[in-house]
Amino acid sequence: MARTADPTGRDRILSTATALFYTHGVRAVGMAQVIEAAGCGKNMLYRHFPSKAALAAAYLARVRAQRDRSAQAALDGAWNDPASRLVALVAEVAAWNRRRDYRGCAFRNYLTEFPAGDDEPARVARDYLRDTRHQIDTLVAALGSPPLLADRLWLLIDALYAATGSDPEVAVDWSRELVGL
Amino acid sequence: MARTADPTGRDRILSTATALFYTHGVRAVGMAQVIEAAGCGKNMLYRHFPSKAALAAAYLARVRAQRDRSAQAALDGAWNDPASRLVALVAEVAAWNRRRDYRGCAFRNYLTEFPAGDDEPARVARDYLRDTRHQIDTLVAALGSPPLLADRLWLLIDALYAATGSDPEVAVDWSRELVGL
DNA sequence: GTCTATAAGGGGATAGAC
DNA sequence: GTCTATCCCCTTATAGAC
Numbered sequence: 001m002a003r004t005a006d007p008t009g010r011d012r013i014l015s016t017a018t019a020l021f022y023t024h025g026v027r028a029v030g031m032a033q034v035i036e037a038a039g040c041g042k043n044m045l046y047r048h049f050p051s052k053a054a055l056a057a058a059y060l061a062r063v064r065a066q067r068d069r070s071a072q073a074a075l076d077g078a079w080n081d082p083a084s085r086l087v088a089l090v091a092e093v094a095a096w097n098r099r100r101d102y103r104g105c106a107f108r109n110y111l112t113e114f115p116a117g118d119d120e121p122a123r124v125a126r127d128y129l130r131d132t133r134h135q136i137d138t139l140v141a142a143l144g145s146p147p148l149l150a151d152r153l154w155l156l157i158d159a160l161y162a163a164t165g166s167d168p169e170v171a172v173d174w175s176r177e178l179v180g181l
Numbered sequence: 182m183a184r185t186a187d188p189t190g191r192d193r194i195l196s197t198a199t200a201l202f203y204t205h206g207v208r209a210v211g212m213a214q215v216i217e218a219a220g221c222g223k224n225m226l227y228r229h230f231p232s233k234a235a236l237a238a239a240y241l242a243r244v245r246a247q248r249d250r251s252a253q254a255a256l257d258g259a260w261n262d263p264a265s266r267l268v269a270l271v272a273e274v275a276a277w278n279r280r281r282d283y284r285g286c287a288f289r290n291y292l293t294e295f296p297a298g299d300d301e302p303a304r305v306a307r308d309y310l311r312d313t314r315h316q317i318d319t320l321v322a323a324l325g326s327p328p329l330l331a332d333r334l335w336l337l338i339d340a341l342y343a344a345t346g347s348d349p350e351v352a353v354d355w356s357r358e359l360v361g362l
Numbered sequence: 363g364t365c366t367a368t369a370a371g372g373g374g375a376t377a378g379a380c
Numbered sequence: 381g382t383c384t385a386t387c388c389c390c391t392t393a394t395a396g397a398c
Contacts, residue, residue, distance in 0.1 A: 115284060
């Protein structure tokens with residue numbers, strides 16, 4: 001169809017792969033399935049993503065970018081005190097949890113699917129966990145609270161990502177109580 | 182070697198499969214790998230477990246039996262009041278969490294690997310989650326506390342099963358505080 | 363030169379047959 | 381226990397349309 005390079009090609013493929021990987025899991029989705037859903041040729045996919053691991057890493061990086069933007073928006077919409085910002089972070093996870101297409105945490109899910117993985121996607125996943133945990137620690141320190149508060153808030157976030165049928169609002173209310181709001 | 186059926190055969194196979202499935206994930210482990218590790222013939226495995234789904238269901242049922250026994254032992258070792266029993270249940274999960282070979286919750290992991298599954302193993306997994314949640318609800322009702330306590334304790338248990346590097350003791354102490362001990 | 367479509371390589375999956 | 385059938389996996393290579 002197009003004689004010139006399709007600038008939307010890579011993004012369209014990655015968008016398709018992201019939806020499939022997140023919904024069904026990385027292991028359950030084959031490259032052929034991504035190709036068919038994206039409506040592209042095999043050649044094009046492998047030029048942009050030389051392997052499935054590369055595609056999975058790009059998938060996780062894309063989700064991370066979305067999550068970071070969403071978390072930043074939550075912080076921007078909160079009061080400027082550490083307590084409000086901590087609650088805003090928990091509430092943001094809860095809001096994500098309530099989405100109809102919610103299927104847990106993409107990074108924790110990946111590490112469950114590939115427990116011994118130390119390739120690029122695993123690094124992206126572990127970096128996200130480390131960075132978000134660090135974000136909590138920093139805000140708790142700014143609040144002047146003992147590290148125990150960070151441990152507890154992190155437990156709440158872990159629980160929200162597990163999502164075995166609990167009401168996310170319980171966690172948000174609890175976090176508010178924890179930080180003294 | 183043996184002319185009569187090996188009574189330990191089925192159990193040996195299931196034991197091997199349990200270790201492999203739990204450590205590496207169900208999807209990552211092939212039937213050939215189970216056969217080789219169990220040191221049995223292919224026909225013997227398929228005689229006892231006609232499909233991989235049947236083997237996975239038996240694996241989850243076996244883990245459930247272990248978990249139920251362990252939870253019961255924790256209850257038996259606790260005081261007979263609902264508060265102590267609730268803490269004992271949380272502490273039992275924390276103790277499991279501290280094991281070196283801990284790799285998360287077998288049931289939650291399976292549901293992550295097969296999110297749309299409604300076959301036998303998925304039913305075993307979901308039944309476990311439903312029953313353990315019900316166990317918490319019952320004890321909280323016996324304690325005379327509002328359902329919110331059960332929601333919160335369930336969040337702690339979910340968090341313990343996620344286990345992204347938190348100290349399990351934090352959850353146990355928190356549960357003790359929650360039930361008023 | 364850039365895309366799609368198709369075929370094939372090389373391996374491993376589940377499962378069945380003897 | 382071995383051997384085979386069938387299928388799907390990831391990946392590469394080839395051929396054809398614009």
